[in-house]
Amino acid sequence: MDGQAFWLTMRLSALVAAILVVLGLPLAYWITYSRWRWKFLAEAVFALPIVLPPTVLGFYVLVALGPHSPLGRGWEALTGHTLAFTFEGLVIGSIVYSLPFAVQPFAAGFSAVDPRLVVASQTLGASRVRTFFRIILPLSLSGLVTGVALSFAHTMGEFGVVLMVGGNIPGVTRTVSIDIYDKVQAINYSGANATALMLLAISFVTLSVVYALNRRVWIWK
Amino acid sequence: MHSTSNSAAIVEAASAELHEASVQVRKRLGKEFELDLAGALPPGITILFGPSGAGKTTLLDCIAGLVRPDAGRIATQEKVLFDSALGVDVAPRFRRVGYVFQDLALFPHLTAEGNVEYGLSRLVREQRKQRSAAILESFRIAHLRGRQPGQISGGERQRVALARALVIDPAILLLDEPLAALDAATKSKIVDDLRAWNQEHRIPIVYVTHSREEVFALGEQVIVLENGRSIARGTPHQVMRAPRLETVAQLAGFENIFNATVAAVHEDRGTMVCHLSASKVELETPLVRAEVGSALRIGIGAGDILLASIQPSGLSARNIIPGRVVSLAQRDVIVVAKVNCGVEMEVHVTLAARDSLHLQPGREVWLVVKTHSCHLMGTS
Numbered sequence: 101m102d103g104q105a106f107w108l109t110m111r112l113s114a115l116v117a118a119i120l121v122v123l124g125l126p127l128a129y130w131i132t133y134s135r136w137r138w139k140f141l142a143e144a145v146f147a148l149p150i151v152l153p154p155t156v157l158g159f160y161v162l163v164a165l166g167p168h169s170p171l172g173r174g175w176e177a178l179t180g181h182t183l184a185f186t187f188e189g190l191v192i193g194s195i196v197y198s199l200p201f202a203v204q205p206f207a208a209g210f211s212a213v214d215p216r217l218v219v220a221s222q223t224l225g226a227s228r229v230r231t232f233f234r235i236i237l238p239l240s241l242s243g244l245v246t247g248v249a250l251s252f253a254h255t256m257g258e259f260g261v262v263l264m265v266g267g268n269i270p271g272v273t274r275t276v277s278i279d280i281y282d283k284v285q286a287i288n289y290s291g292a293n294a295t296a297l298m299l300l301a302i303s304f305v306t307l308s309v310v311y312a313l314n315r316r317v318w319i320w321k
Numbered sequence: 322m323h324s325t326s327n328s329a330a331i332v333e334a335a336s337a338e339l340h341e342a343s344v345q346v347r348k349r350l351g352k353e354f355e356l357d358l359a360g361a362l363p364p365g366i367t368i369l370f371g372p373s374g375a376g377k378t379t380l381l382d383c384i385a386g387l388v389r390p391d392a393g394r395i396a397t398q399e400k401v402l403f404d405s406a407l408g409v410d411v412a413p414r415f416r417r418v419g420y421v422f423q424d425l426a427l428f429p430h431l432t433a434e435g436n437v438e439y440g441l442s443r444l445v446r447e448q449r450k451q452r453s454a455a456i457l458e459s460f461r462i463a464h465l466r467g468r469q470p471g472q473i474s475g476g477e478r479q480r481v482a483l484a485r486a487l488v489i490d491p492a493i494l495l496l497d498e499p500l501a502a503l504d505a506a507t508k509s510k511i512v513d514d515l516r517a518w519n520q521e522h523r524i525p526i527v528y529v530t531h532s533r534e535e536v537f538a539l540g541e542q543v544i545v546l547e548n549g550r551s552i553a554r555g556t557p558h559q560v561m562r563a564p565r566l567e568t569v570a571q572l573a574g575f576e577n578i579f580n581a582t583v584a585a586v587h588e589d590r591g592t593m594v595c596h597l598s599a600s601k602v603e604l605e606t607p608l609v610r611a612e613v614g615s616a617l618r619i620g621i622g623a624g625d626i627l628l629a630s631i632q633p634s635g636l637s638a639r640n641i642i643p644g645r646v647v648s649l650a651q652r653d654v655i656v657v658a659k660v661n662c663g664v665e666m667e668v669h670v671t672l673a674a675r676d677s678l679h680l681q682p683g684r685e686v687w688l689v690v691k692t693h694s695c696h697l698m699g700t701s
Contacts (some may be wrong), residue, residue, distance in 0.1 A: 131698050138362075157585035195545040214426065215426060216422055217426050217428060218419070219387055219422075219426070220422060220427075220428070221428075221439070222387075222412075222413040222414045223385055223386075223387075223414070223416070223418060223419075223420045223486075224439050224442075224489060225414045225415070225417075225440050225442070225443070225484075225486070225489060226414060226439070226442065227414065230442065234439070235428060238430050239429070239430055246675040263624075
């Protein structure tokens with residue numbers, strides 16, 4: 101069991117889940133409440149990572165991070181090194197990869213909130229921001245919890261995107277799933293098994309906690 | 322209060338000294354329906370009465386700013402909320418309109434107190450507590466302050482919803498069938514508390530209902546809305562005499578049809594007394610627009626009449642008429658009895674009822690007819 105790979109994976113997953121809360125909540129709010137007629141196109145784009153092969157996704161993220169893209173060039177000018185094959189690059193790739201796993205539960209939670217409550221909040225003088233934090237968010241906590249846990253667990257288990265974007269640099273981009281792959285390649289089945297079991301257990305525990313919480317969160321229903 | 326300087330959208334109403342709101346809206350919804358209404362809403366309860374689909378809720382939504390009228394002007398005593406000519410359209414949250422929704426829309430995760438305090442976020446904590454405590458007290462729900470909406474009764478929820486809408490000191494209160502689901506006793510207590518509150522505050526209250534009983538119980542002014550237009554306006558007594566006369570086709574289904582004249586009108590009870598022609602029989606019927614002495618026809622379903630072998634007492638039914646069985650005939654599983662009580666009435670009873678009452682021609686019986694089993698139509 102590679103402790104370094106394990107902590108790297110945990111750090112990556114937690115960071116990505118946290119960033120996806122910040123990015124995902126406004127995005128989910130927009131998806132739920134916008135009346136823009138072309139919204140369905142945007143929804144399809146945000147859902148693409150669910151169906152695309154990780155290699156396709158990883159490839160485009162790699163291109164987008166590379167020195168020929170504005171993002172890659174900007175980052176290089178800012179920090180002096182490239183994004184590809186770094187931890188930061190891995191974070192960006194993982195955000196793209198796990199985005200729908202955060203946004204969709206968030207949006208599902210928002211749209212389960214009775215729209216009359218939102219209207220009632222308005223007539224009581226509340227701004228959109230206050231309505232969001234006092235009414236919509238508390239009433240869709242289960243969606244929030246689900247989104248955070250799914251994006252965390254999903255990031256933890258990613259392989260294809262990591263390999264494409266991050267490569268296999270110990271302590272920088274070598275995550276647990278890559279580590280398992282390495283061990284199998286080296287015919288170290290018992291090592292692979294130990295790590296795989298660990299990943300399985302963490303994923304199971306994470307999801308169990310989510311489902312348990314979801315039951316408690318809705319006590320007033 | 323909002324000053325005019327910080328927002329061009331807020332214009333002081335010219336009629337500030339009149340403590341009334343004025344509404345003039347036009348709103349087209351779909352191809353068929355257009356709301357087109359104008360009128361003043363004085364302080365006190367104005368009933369908005371009409372069938373579902375008449376545009377009642379749409380009108381409330383226009384006043385609250387949830388639906389934007391195509392044209393018109395909406396103003397409370399203190400400011401213009403909407404004016405299509407001036408381009409004014411104040412956002413709902415700045416309108417200070419108290420709105421109690423049909424489904425109440427209480428916040429399920431907040432306590433009664435949390436719901437009531439929700440609209441007071443601009444006050445400091447101490448003032449907020451003071452205001453909410455006062456209104457919880459005046460709506461008799463102070464003891465429920467720590468409970469969530471799911472933990473209290475329907476009537477208590479209505480009270481929380483009213484308190485929540487009123488605590489923000491609204492310039493107008495909109496009630497969308499708020500008491501429809503309650504029993505009469507609970508309803509009248511809540512209305513009493515609402516009236517008491519409004520004695521002090523004197524704001525216009527728009528109360529939407531499609532129940533005739535509520536119109537008589539509550540209304541100071543009634544606007545009857547039909548298909549988006551006001552078809553009558555006035556006191557309940559003036560307005561609710563609107564005819565509920567059945568059409569010939571509807572009446573055709575009744576086995577008993579009598580010519581009658583109106584003998585007395587009891588507007589306060591929503592009933593009248595009709596004298597059946599060529600007899601001494603008088604029936605209490607629902608109120609329709611008719612003067613004493615005017616001619617009507619009354620239809621009564623043979624299945625809506627009860628037969629009693631001894632004189633019944635303690636019934637809610639208002640019409641108990643003595644008569645004598647003329648004939649009995651069995652038709653499938655029902656028994657068709659003809660009873661003479663001054664006029665001849667056809668009554669349908671079951672075989673078992675015939676046997677247990679020992680019905681036979683010549684037997685004395687009493688006919689029992691509920692007021693609302695008497696259906697009225699014009700003669701012309």
